[in-house]
């Protein structure tokens with residue numbers, strides 16, 4: 308293998324490129340990304356960058372010298388527009404073609420938007436974060452559509468900056484689908500306590516000049532609107548390529564989409580054999596881990612290993628640090644295994660079928676969660692996990 312192309316120059320793409328070099332690949336390595344900036348970290352965008360605590364120079368994932376040392380043909384500010392699988396060639400926006408022996412697809416996701424004539428912010432890129440940050444300040448009315456983790460983090464930061472924040476959420480309990488109703492209620496309670504106007508069960512129809520128009524016709528006035536209603540995988544350039552696209556690039560348990568083609572990060576919809584489920588994970592750690600796994604499997608197909616991680620994410624809101632391991636979606640039961648929900652200092656465990664599938668902590672030290680992570684990785688039956696790790700657990 309002499310020519311490897313990585314499309315998408317962010318967490319997953321960079322991790323893949325670095326792993327290839329670490330594993331001894333010394334052929335041509337091209338990294339293509341449609342953003343103008345060198346790879347940078349996204350989680351701080353809704354935290355330290357939005358609050359103004361950090362300036363953008365802290366965001367790059369690697370120094371220019373470290374990037375140089377990878378010996379990349381780095382093409383930034385240019386997007387892939389097509390893939391010819393049979394000819395093993397990717398078409399770029401400037402009309403050029405890049406032939407490859409191996410390809411890693413790491414094009415991530417972009418924000419979903421709402422219809423309407425008014426201006427709405429989204430929060431995915433550095434430019435998005437800086438544009439929103441410029442418009443926040445004491446007394447500014449910010450309406451955030453979507454009380455998922457992104458909307459919730461932005462709400463917390465905006466309150467810290469003195470904004471009047473309204474958080475609009477269609478579900479009765481924010482985040483219930485992701486973390487369960489009880490935990491969703493506890494997390495959203497923190498927003499109410501910090502003065503956020505949280506309205507649940509409301510559907511937004513469109514963004515207008517003066518705010519957002521709800522489906523029932525009510526206008527919720529705003530100086531600024533942030534739409535945080537989920538994302539869409541960047542797979543248009545793969546249409547007609549012959550690869551299967553279904554809520555992301557469909558990959559097998561090795562993260563492979565076709566011979567010599569691997570997917571990694573937010574764009575990859577792969578089969579995780581640890582949970583026996585297909586999943587697409589939008590977590591920072593997963594992007595790096597899957598980038599590395601894809602690179603190794605691409606380089607050594609004879610020794611390839613399934614990519615079977617215990618997913619991990621964190622979120623910072625006010626003084627709360629939320630951390631979770633596992634796959635919480637579709638769980639059947641949630642149990643408090645340590646602490647107290649009302650004090651926002653707790654650990655809950657999730658059961659899916661007869662297995663321990665996840666664990667989430669708020670306000671507890673990381674060591675509390677480690678044995679649980681190991682139990683998830685070991686496919687521990689629920690009853691055994693609760694008996695051995697949380698003898699005093701009470702069911703929520």
Ligand SMILES: Cc1cc2nc3c(=O)[nH]c(=O)nc-3n(C[C@H](O)[C@H](O)[C@H](O)COP(=O)(O)OP(=O)(O)OC[C@H]3O[C@@H](n4cnc5c(N)ncnc54)[C@H](O)[C@@H]3O)c2cc1C
Nearest residue numbers: 315317318319341349350386387415572573589590591594
């Ligand atoms: C504001 C914010 C806060 C977050 N906070 C957290 C957090 O607290 N915890 C957590 O676990 N995760 C968090 N995440 C998620 C985490 O940042 C992502 O999971 C991670 O960035 C995914 O990396 P990726 O490389 O797969 O995709 P991306 O970071 O989306 O990168 C994909 C890159 O490919 C480029 N691209 C797209 N199409 C093309 C094309 N056709 N040709 C070339 N390039 C293309 C994109 O422009 C982008 O640069 C957050 C994300 C955001 C936006």
